[in-house]
Amino acid sequence: MGVSQNLSFISLVANASVVVQLVLLLLLASSFVSWWYIFLKLFSLKQAVRQSDGFERDFWGGADLNTLYQHASSGRHSTGGMERIFEAGFREFLKLKRQPGMDISAVMEGTRRAMRATYHREMDRLEAHLSFLATVGSVSPYVGLFGTVWGIMNAFRGLSNVVQATLAHVAPGIAEALVATAMGLFAAIPAVVAYNRYTHDVDRIAIRFESFMEECSNILQRQAGS
Amino acid sequence: MHDREEPGKFSAGVLAVIVHVLFFGLLIFGVNWHTKQPEAVEAELWSSLPPVPKPRAVAPQPKRVKQEPKPKPEPEPKQEPVKPKPVKQEPKPEPKPKVAKADIELKQKEQKRREEEKRKEEERKKEQTLKRKQQADALKQLLQQQQTMEAELLRQQQLALQQQLQAQQSAAQARTVSDYKSRIRAKIKRYVILPPDIQGNPQAEFDVTLLPGGDVLDVKLTRSSGNAAYDEAVKRAIYKAVPLPLPPGGELFSAFRELHLQFRPKDDN
Incomplete structure (x- = not known):
């Protein structure tokens, strides 16, 4: 270790020990994937909210339920979660209504079950990858810390062979070790923020779906009674 | 029916790549990683100021x-x-x-x-x-x-x-003389057991005669602090503090043969 140190970021990473490099690689990969999911979820949640808004406008705009169902089941356009819930419920409602000897409460029960199944499927789709963000957010600081501890251990082990120990002997090792912590934090902070934000968004969408299901079953019950 | 792909997979990947490129660009170009060594050398030179004039x-x-x-x-x-x-x-x-x-x-x-x-x-x-x-x-x-x-x-x-x-x-x-005088005073101060009833911050002055090894030959109270208990405490502390710290070599001992020391109960020196 010379007196004049080139502490550029690239040389720091290149001179780091293999373990630290592996840790950095792992953190880089997890950071990349988490950012990918962050943007993916951002788009998909925005789309879900937009489609729900559009379908609710159509639904409460006085449109006929049959035309709405045909529009949803035609598959000509990408359907939102709320539209699919309505489609599943209305299809089950029509099937049960056609069968003779069905009590109205039994028809409504079947319709509600069909809507709930679709609702769960939609929620699963919306919540996909959020657990990965949570994992990255909670684990990657520790992974970075592990890399840092390993790097500092190496730095001090190298220091034991030197007679006159100065800060200049340890500084590069510690700097390269701290890069691991920085990387871990860089991976963790956006993941945690995105996780919190997206769970909140998913919860709001779920509440919208559930309230829609209740309202839709009410309307269907009225139609069945008439 | 449900095999729809999630929207914007490709654009999300591109955005993630952009974020990372920005981050590493910031790390590599935004942070000045080069430590300026000459400044450290300058700092070392300042320590030897006296010969410079x-x-x-x-x-x-x-x-x-x-x-x-x-x-x-x-x-x-x-x-x-x-x-x-x-x-x-x-x-x-x-x-x-x-x-x-x-x-x-x-x-x-x-x-x-x-x-x-x-x-x-x-x-x-x-x-x-x-x-x-x-x-x-x-x-x-x-x-x-x-x-x-x-x-x-x-x-x-x-x-x-x-x-x-x-x-x-x-x-x-x-400098060494004053340094060792302050060391002597500090060592004596360590052994002073303050009597509980001291009022104010009176000063007691002593003439201490030293032997070359740091032993105390004689202690004379030249000016009392007004509190006999404090005077006695300091006198005892001077004897207890033997051997007093003296500069090595004995060349400067002449400056320490007759020491005039002043003590106050409440100064921090």
């Missing part, structure tokens, strides 16, 4: 003295060539009356003329030799003056250096 103090002195000899030699050669001029004028009036008297004997005149010419030539030669001698003397004097000036300069510089060295040594000695 040496050249500053000595350097201006020769400049001032060098400027002085330059004007001196100029007037001297001007004054000296003026002196031989009256010598030239004196011989000229003497031959003229001699020439007017010689009418009868041409030979004598010729002889006289020859003799006079010879004399004149001799006088001229003498004058020339005189002039040369005077010029040489003047040059020698100038050289001697310059040499003496240079010697004086050297002496002054050496004297200044010696004085500075002595001053530094004495300053260093004074």
